[in-house]
Amino acid sequence: MHESLVRRAEVHAALGDPVRLAIADLLVCSDRSPGEIASLMGLASNLLAHHLGVLEAAGVVQRSASASDGRRKYVRLAIADLAAFLGQPRPPDHVLFLCTRNSARSQLAAALWTARTGYPATSAGTDPAPRIHRGALAAARRARIPMEDAAPALLAHIPARAQVITVCDRAHERLRPPQEWWHWSVVDPTDTPTAAGFDRALHELDRRIAMFTGFATHLKESR
Numbered sequence: 001m002h003e004s005l006v007r008r009a010e011v012h013a014a015l016g017d018p019v020r021l022a023i024a025d026l027l028v029c030s031d032r033s034p035g036e037i038a039s040l041m042g043l044a045s046n047l048l049a050h051h052l053g054v055l056e057a058a059g060v061v062q063r064s065a066s067a068s069d070g071r072r073k074y075v076r077l078a079i080a081d082l083a084a085f086l087g088q089p090r091p092p093d094h095v096l097f098l099c100t101r102n103s104a105r106s107q108l109a110a111a112l113w114t115a116r117t118g119y120p121a122t123s124a125g126t127d128p129a130p131r132i133h134r135g136a137l138a139a140a141r142r143a144r145i146p147m148e149d150a151a152p153a154l155l156a157h158i159p160a161r162a163q164v165i166t167v168c169d170r171a172h173e174r175l176r177p178p179q180e181w182w183h184w185s186v187v188d189p190t191d192t193p194t195a196a197g198f199d200r201a202l203h204e205l206d207r208r209i210a211m212f213t214g215f216a217t218h219l220k221e222s223r
Contacts (some may be wrong), residue, residue: 007059011079014058019043020051024060024077028212030165030182031074040179064185068170074185077211091213092163095121098175099168102152103129104136104198105186109167109205111140111147116209122159126171128152133190139198143206167205184208 015021023037032040038048052075055061059078066072095113097106102125113121129152140147158164164181166172172183186204189197 010058011060014055014060017051017054019047020055020060023051023055027061027075027077031076031185032183033072033074036179037075066169066173066185067188068173072169072173074169074183076185091117091119092161093119094159094162095119096159096162096164097121097123098155098164098166098171099123099125100127100171100174101125101129101190103131103133104190105167105188105201105205107132107147107150107152108136108140108145108202109165109184109209111145111150112202112205112209115145116206117213122153123150124153124155126155126174128154133193133198135189135193135195135198138195139189139202142195142199143202145202 015024019041022041026032026037026040034045034048034052037043037052038045041048043051052061052063056063061075062078063073063075066074095110097109097113099106102123106123106125110121110123113119132147132150132152137147164177166175166177166181166183167186168188169185172185177183184205186201186208187197189201
């Protein structure tokens with residue numbers, strides 16, 4: 001039997017339970033800690049551990065440590081084309097991307113969101129840098145994503161009816177957001193500022209947007 005058929009069968013089997021399918025649906029929009037998933041779904045910790053173990057063994061989800069607090073874990077969808085199996089929510093009318101410095105990830109996310117979906121997006125930071133990181137600007141140019149006129153902005157207020165998405169573990173944990181906010185745990189490329197690192201962050205953001213919207217992504221991850 002062809003290996004791809006076995007792989008697809010494993011994914012279908014993992015998603016064949018309504019609880020596990022609901023967990024995957026929940027993760028389309030946002031990474032969640034196990035505690036958040038348990039609270040949102042009303043699951044006991046031992047039952048949640050079982051379902052996450054099945055999904056993880058099938059490669060549907062993966063867990064990663066927070067970049068801010070290594071004791072905290074986030075669960076994320078691990079299969080880019082899994083959106084075909086899951087419920088597809090309508091893109092919000094407006095998205096606000098948040099991080100700490102507002103110099104790379106949140107700026108790239110806002111520019112990508114607008115370019116890919118046609119819906120407006122803005123960004124802000126809890127402690128904005130003086131300027132956009134040149135590595136982020138270079139990555140945007142390579143991907144032909146307009147971002148030259150962007151500038152870091154301080155998070156002053158949340159616009160009415162905006163969907164807030166944090167793309168920085170530090171900002172997410174500092175702000176202690178309500179459950180309606182979404183979180184995408186994306187590695188900070190400014191920690192080790194290489195062209196490949198910024199391209200990987202851009203690719204991951206584009207993958208997230210494509211997963212959420214169902215649109216095809218055209219970026220290739222830098223090696």
